Amino acid sequence: MLEVAFITDSPRVAGSEIWLLERLPRLPFLGLHPTLFLPKRPNLDGFAEVLEGKGVKIQRYASLREVLEATASYSLRVFQGWKETTYYLLFPRLAHPKVAVVHEQLDYRYPAGLRQTYHLLYRLGKGSALKGADRVLTVSQWAARFLRGMGLEAEAVPNGVDPDRFRPPDPEERASLRKAYGLHRFTVLVPGRFAPEKNQLAALFTAQRVPEVDFLFAGDDDSPLGALSRGLKGILGLGNVRFLGRREDMPELYRAADAVLLPTLGENQSLATLEAMASGLPVVTTPIPAQEELIQNGVTGLLVPPRPHLLAQ
The missing domain is CATH 3.40.50.2000 (Glycogen Phosphorylase B;)
Known part of the structure; x- marks a missing residue:
């Protein structure tokens, strides 16, 4: 060997x-x-x-x-x-x-x-x-x-994800997961560690524009940007935002959510995008080369410039 x-x-x-x-x-x-x-x-x-x-x-x-x-x-x-x-x-x-x-x-x-x-x-x-x-x-x-x-x-050598872990839920499983996570409205998952290129601030300001939609941020948030984002949540009064931190149950979170938002400024090939697609979720992300390689605009997701007023639409 x-x-x-x-x-x-x-x-x-x-x-x-x-x-x-x-x-x-x-x-x-x-x-x-x-x-x-x-x-x-x-x-x-x-x-x-x-x-x-x-x-x-x-x-x-x-x-x-x-x-x-x-x-x-x-x-x-x-x-x-x-x-x-x-x-x-x-x-x-x-x-x-x-x-x-x-x-x-x-x-x-x-x-x-x-x-x-x-x-x-x-x-x-x-x-x-x-x-x-x-x-x-x-x-x-x-x-x-x-x-x-x-x-x-x-x-x-393109990335891939395990389809046994990341898969669409059946209706009964989805209902059970949404109840367990306390999801009662349209819910957008924002996965990724808090880093400038992941652009979580754009997602926060998007959440401010659509108070009728809930946003779940899942990823390491112990960075200065994570602290800033938590502070902004309070300053902006974002009752529709939850910070979940690093999670080991990402497959279940994907199956419970309604959509994924990735306002990223830079990727090589996004694992989060692949995980969301394998889970049957529409992805709203930015028209950068990495995402254009994965997302067919208007079919498997939306490619939108990372500006809150455009993402909110």
């Missing part, structure tokens, strides 16, 4: 970690034996325990030097990084063969000057480090084209 080292510098559990959680346990069926190299962070302990429970070997590390030494003998190294310092200090020094998996948004719907500045910084920073990869994988077709435009050998 081929020994494969998966390496992440993750500071928290987010979409790329869910990608690992869904895929690593399946690799032995393909003749691959994965080991995940994971930082020694208390907030990742639960994530590590879940993977170990699924039969994945976990090796925790405190320094990048440990990773270099421990992964040298593996048949293949698969890297997915968050921090620019990891791209600079670790990835170029990893033994070959090595593959980079890019989950980053790559393109943001920011004002033109900021958008172009971000492109330039990515090309000079992480993009430059990726030139040492034997292969670059990413999770959407548009992102693969973007990376190839930087001269990288990039291929798309």
Whole structure:
């Protein structure tokens, strides 16, 4: 069996970690034996325990030097990084063969000057480090084209979700879930960790415009943006908004909701969008390349510029 080292510098559990959680346990069926190299962070302990429970070997590390030494003998190294310092200090020094998996948004719907500045910084920073990869994988077709435009050998391996977990409910199950969650009106689910690119503030101001609709925000909200959003709820008097925090029952929340709102400014390929679609929910989101690749406007959802007065319509 081929020994494969998966390496992440993750500071928290987010979409790329869910990608690992869904895929690593399946690799032995393909003749691959994965080991995940994971930082020694208390907030990742639960994530590590879940993977170990699924039969994945976990090796925790405190320094990048440990990773270099421990992964040298593996048949293949698969890297997915968050921090620019990891791209600079670790990835170029990893033994070959090595593959980079890019989950980053790559393109943001920011004002033109900021958008172009971000492109330039990515090309000079992480993009430059990726030139040492034997292969670059990413999770959407548009992102693969973007990376190839930087001269990288990039291929798309699109995301997927488990249809046994994310599925439409039958009427009885839906009624039971809505009762359990206390949902009595049209309910919009807003999934995602609180981060500037997820644009939860637009969703809050949208909620202000449609008081007859309830909004459930589900995702890590311990960031400054999360605190700001909670404060705005009180200032704006939004009785139709609930903050649920990080949830382990997302499949059930999708089956209980009526629609999903994702006013995102940047995605590579959105797991939340795929989860909502697999659950049979219409998705209202922004016309950025990642979402245009998934959503057929007016058929499987709506592509709307992320302005509250337009989203509220």
